[in-house]
Amino acid sequence: MSDKELVLNAVSNLPNNVSYDEIIHSLYIRAKFENGIEQIKSGNGISNE
Numbered sequence: 001m002s003d004k005e006l007v008l009n010a011v012s013n014l015p016n017n018v019s020y021d022e023i024i025h026s027l028y029i030r031a032k033f034e035n036g037i038e039q040i041k042s043g044n045g046i047s048n049e
Helices: 003-012 020-041
Strands: none
Touching: 003 020
């Protein structure tokens, strides 16, 4: 899925009365999670041990 498709999907799942700030926050959090998942997959995650 392209970045544009991910953004459109994330925004379409938000309620209709969401504010601009809430949209930006949601996209920011999603980007951080995606970045973290990619780091883990590439072996750059931080171990709990």
